[in-house]
Amino acid sequence: MPDAFKKGLRDGVPIFLGYFSVSIAFGVQAAGKGLTPAAAMIMSLTNLTSAGQFAALDVIARAGTLLEMALTTLLINLRYLLMSSALSQRMAPDASLPGRLIASYGVTDEIFGISAARPIPLEWTYMLGAIVMAVPGWVGGTAVGALAGELLPLSVTRALGVALYAMFMGVVLPPTRHNRVLAFLVPLSMLACWAFTRLFPRVPSGYRIIILAVALSGAAAVFFPVREEEGGEDAAAENGRP
C-alpha cells in the first residue's frame, strides 16, 4: 500500500465523522420528502456533496424539470471548478488520466481542504485514500438518517457536525504562522463572510462562497503575488503534514 494512500485514509477519519453526522440530517430530510432509503443512498454515493443534495431534494419534491435540476446543481457546485483547478496545479503534470478521473470524484470541500495542504506533487492515491475513508461515512449516515433518523440522540449528531469545521481550521491555520499574507487573509475572509451574510442574507451559500473566494483570492493575488518558490515546493513542504 503506498504511503500516500495510507496517509489519505488517516486524514480521512475526521471527514468520515463529519460526513456521517451531516448526512444523517440529509437522510432524514430525504425520507421526509418521499425518497426511498435506496434512492437517498445512491444520491449520496454518486454526488458526494451536501448543499447540492439538499437543494436537489427540493427540486424533486416540487417535481421540477431536469434542466432546473442541472442548473441548480451547476450553480451550487460551481465552486468545485475552482477547487479542481487549484488541485490541477498541485498534481504532477504527468499524473495518469485514470488517477485524475478517480481523484476528481473526491473533490469535495473537505477532501479538497486536506489535499491542498499536501506537499507538491499531490498524489491521486492520497485522494483515493481519503475517498475510501470518507465516502462510507457519507453514504452510511444517509442510510442511518433515512432508516432510523429519529433514534439517534440529537446531542451526539450535533457534536459530530463540527468535525468538518475543525478540519478546515486544522488545514488553514498552521500556515498562517509563517506566511504574513495568509495570517491577514484568513481572518479577513471570515469577517468578510460574516459581513456578507448580514448584508445579503438571501444570497445562497453556494454563490456566497464563490463570490468571496474569487474576490478575496483575486485581490490577494493582485496585491501580494506569490513568488515562484512560495507557490511551489517550499511552501507546500512547510504546509505539509509529516
Added chain:
Amino acid sequence: MSPYLYILVMAGVTYLVRALPLTLIRRRFKSPFLRSFLYYMPYVTLSVMTFPAILSETGSVISAAVAFMVMIVLSFRTKSLILVAACACAAVFLVELIPGVVPAV
C-alpha cells in the same frame, strides 16, 4: 418522473464540474496572477465556509463558539486533524450538557 433520473442528471453535472479542470489542465500556469489566485483560493474558501456558518451549526452559539476556540488553539499546537476534530466535537457535547446552554424547544 423517477427520482433516479434526477439523480443521474445531478451526478453527471457534479462530476463534470469536478473532473474537467483536473483532467484538462495538465501543466502549471505561467501567469503569476493565476498562480497566486489558485494558491490563495483554498485558504479563502475554507475560511468563508467555516465562519460564520459554524455558529449556527450546533444547538447554541455558546457551544459553537467554544468549539471554534478549541479548534483555533489546537490547530496551532498539533498536526493531527483527528485530534482537533475530536476535541471540537467533545467541546460541543460537554458544553451542551450545561443546563440552559441549549434552549428548550
